[in-house]
Amino acid sequence: MAFLELDSALRFTVALPPEHRSTLLDQVAGEMRRALVFTEVGPADVVLGVPGEGLFAGCGTWPGGEAALALAKAGWERAKDRRSMERLHEVGRALASEQNLDRLLDLILTKARELLKAEAGSIYLLTGEGEHRELLFAHTQNAKVRLPFHRIVMPVSDRTLAGFVALSRESLNLQDVYRIPEEAPYRFNDSFDRQAGYRTRSVLVVPMQDTEGQVLGILQLLNKLDEDSEGIGCFTTGDQDLAQSLAGQAAVAVKNAQLRQEIEQLFEGFVAASVTAIEARDPVTSGHSGRVADLTVGLAEAVNATPNGTYGGLVFTERQLREVRYASLLHDFGKVGVREQVLVKAKKLDPSQLEMILQRLRQRELEEALDLLSQAWRGGERFEGARWEEVVRDRRSVTEQLMALVRQSNEPTVLAQEVADGLGLLENLTYTHWSGERRDLVEAESLASLRIRKGSLSEAERLEIESHVTHTFRFLERIPWTRDLSGIPEIAYAHHERLRGQGYPRHLGAQEIPVQSRAMAIADVFDALTARDRPYKGAVPLDRSLAILQEEARDGALDPPLLDLFIEARVFERTVPRT
Numbered sequence: 001m002a003f004l005e006l007d008s009a010l011r012f013t014v015a016l017p018p019e020h021r022s023t024l025l026d027q028v029a030g031e032m033r034r035a036l037v038f039t040e041v042g043p044a045d046v047v048l049g050v051p052g053e054g055l056f057a058g059c060g061t062w063p064g065g066e067a068a069l070a071l072a073k074a075g076w077e078r079a080k081d082r083r084s085m086e087r088l089h090e091v092g093r094a095l096a097s098e099q100n101l102d103r104l105l106d107l108i109l110t111k112a113r114e115l116l117k118a119e120a121g122s123i124y125l126l127t128g129e130g131e132h133r134e135l136l137f138a139h140t141q142n143a144k145v146r147l148p149f150h151r152i153v154m155p156v157s158d159r160t161l162a163g164f165v166a167l168s169r170e171s172l173n174l175q176d177v178y179r180i181p182e183e184a185p186y187r188f189n190d191s192f193d194r195q196a197g198y199r200t201r202s203v204l205v206v207p208m209q210d211t212e213g214q215v216l217g218i219l220q221l222l223n224k225l226d227e228d229s230e231g232i233g234c235f236t237t238g239d240q241d242l243a244q245s246l247a248g249q250a251a252v253a254v255k256n257a258q259l260r261q262e263i264e265q266l267f268e269g270f271v272a273a274s275v276t277a278i279e280a281r282d283p284v285t286s287g288h289s290g291r292v293a294d295l296t297v298g299l300a301e302a303v304n305a306t307p308n309g310t311y312g313g314l315v316f317t318e319r320q321l322r323e324v325r326y327a328s329l330l331h332d333f334g335k336v337g338v339r340e341q342v343l344v345k346a347k348k349l350d351p352s353q354l355e356m357i358l359q360r361l362r363q364r365e366l367e368e369a370l371d372l373l374s375q376a377w378r379g380g381e382r383f384e385g386a387r388w389e390e391v392v393r394d395r396r397s398v399t400e401q402l403m404a405l406v407r408q409s410n411e412p413t414v415l416a417q418e419v420a421d422g423l424g425l426l427e428n429l430t431y432t433h434w435s436g437e438r439r440d441l442v443e444a445e446s447l448a449s450l451r452i453r454k455g456s457l458s459e460a461e462r463l464e465i466e467s468h469v470t471h472t473f474r475f476l477e478r479i480p481w482t483r484d485l486s487g488i489p490e491i492a493y494a495h496h497e498r499l500r501g502q503g504y505p506r507h508l509g510a511q512e513i514p515v516q517s518r519a520m521a522i523a524d525v526f527d528a529l530t531a532r533d534r535p536y537k538g539a540v541p542l543d544r545s546l547a548i549l550q551e552e553a554r555d556g557a558l559d560p561p562l563l564d565l566f567i568e569a570r571v572f573e574r575t576v577p578r579t
Contacts (some may be wrong), residue, residue: 032233046075293328295523334471412456
């Protein structure tokens with residue numbers, strides 16, 4: 001029955017006269033005999049009848065065969081205790097370094113089985129509060145048989161071994177679980193044995209208590225391996241003490257991992273709520289943050305999978321990937337600080353402005369027609385219906401042309417030169433305000449908006465939109481991120497920077513832009529090009545979008561090696577599958 005030997009490196013040195021070695025060797029067996037190493041003189045673990053210092057026991061003169069054996073065995077027990085403590089400290093350091101709860105549970109069981117030479121083991125975690133406390137069957141290992149593992153939840157009851165230990169806070173050390181005394185309240189559940197054809201015999205069950213005495217879980221070890229008989233033995237009192245010490249360390253590690261998990265869940269909830277707020281503020285780009293996060297993380301994973309090239313030596317850890325994901329999800333949060341009419345502005349004029357101008361044009365049409373009619377009456381001309389209708393048609397035709405000019409100019413496409421020239425017709429038009437004053441039909445600000453050469457934003461509005469990056473940074477830097485998430489504000493802050501210093505808001509150069517931000521820039525531009533949910537533009541075809549990204553890389557805006565990975569690893573298929 002093979003098992004990883006805990007003490008394969010343990011050497012037990014005994015210094016004694018050569019003539020007594022065979023006698024002593026004949027009287028020891030098992031693990032002690034395998035570890036025994038004789039030396040001529042001290043220092044050694046035990047010194048008997050020779051010069052030198054004994055670490056655990058010693059006698060400068062030969063004490064006789066019986067006394068020498070007793071001293072050697074006493075020294076051996078002390079050596080084992082010391083070795084166990086050393087290994088326990090090693091286990092404690094290992095547990096402290098693992099913060100993922102699932103991996104931690106696996107590590108606890110692995111180390112406990114190694115330390116105590118157990119064939120199998122399980123961990124139960126207590127969940128819930130008060131009367132609603134339950135035991136979660138959280139992890140299991142078995143060196144002999146394997147069955148599919150399913151996490152199950154059971155009530156905390158003293159009828160089960162784990163439940164009894166959880167309630168009593170006392171350890172159980174059973175030599176044979178099929179011979180539990182009738183008066184004991186607990187019984188062994190043999191369903192696994194029957195299903196797997198396994199035979200559980202000796203069981204050690206200890207509570208996992210933290211420094212405050214709270215039971216966080218149960219450590220259960222099955223079938224002590226007896227190396228001498230190569231069979232199943234029993235757990236000793238020393239094993240129980242050692243298991244309780246290890247369970248205490250495990251409880252502290254589990255509590256820390258659970259606290260970290262709760263913090264991570266809190267951050268996950270906060271990030272999800274923040275994304276909801278962003279999308280509620282700007283419904284037009286709903287889903288953008290999630291897609292950018294998916295693409296950026298995918299590109300970072302592609303970097304990890306590529307051992308050669310510019311980024312061959314760069315590997316993002318699991319924590320760094322989470323940091324990249326959070327930064328990507330929150331990269332546009334600063335949009336909550338941008339005026340809504342600017343943020344969701346699909347055309348150059350907002351609908352109310354356009355409506356007002358068109359209404360004024362129609363009013364001006366009627367005003368001019370009435371002026372002509374009034375002049376005719378004052379000149380003594382007779383009313384002629386046909387002539388009046390002609391005048392109205394002429395005025396309406398002019399109005400329709402001006403309305404078409406306004407509507408065409410209002411589109412966020414590239415403004416044609418002839419259309420831009422035509423806007424001059426609007427400069428001197430007036431209408432009668434409700435106050436009776438004659439006012440400009442198209443205010444200077446609205447006319448300036450219609451003259452925007454490309455897109456829908458004026459220079460001031462564009463700067464306001466760009467300010468969302470600074471708003472994002474100022475918001476994110478106020479959050480007390482954990483150490484492994486501390487880079488989120490800076491990563492998000494640089495996602496609109498470009499390698500040649502032509503980005504915003506800080507105009508950083510290539511060396512100042514984090515790799516994570518460079519990756520996010522590619523993802524951000526790609527999604528903006530291919531998004532199908534923008535009412536002011538259609539989705540750019542995939543091949544054309546990739547070509548635009550390559551042009552940007554050649555112009556020194558985007559990172560060429562990262563873009564090559566983005567395309568070669570087909571990261572884009574996470575959001576836009578190639579058809």
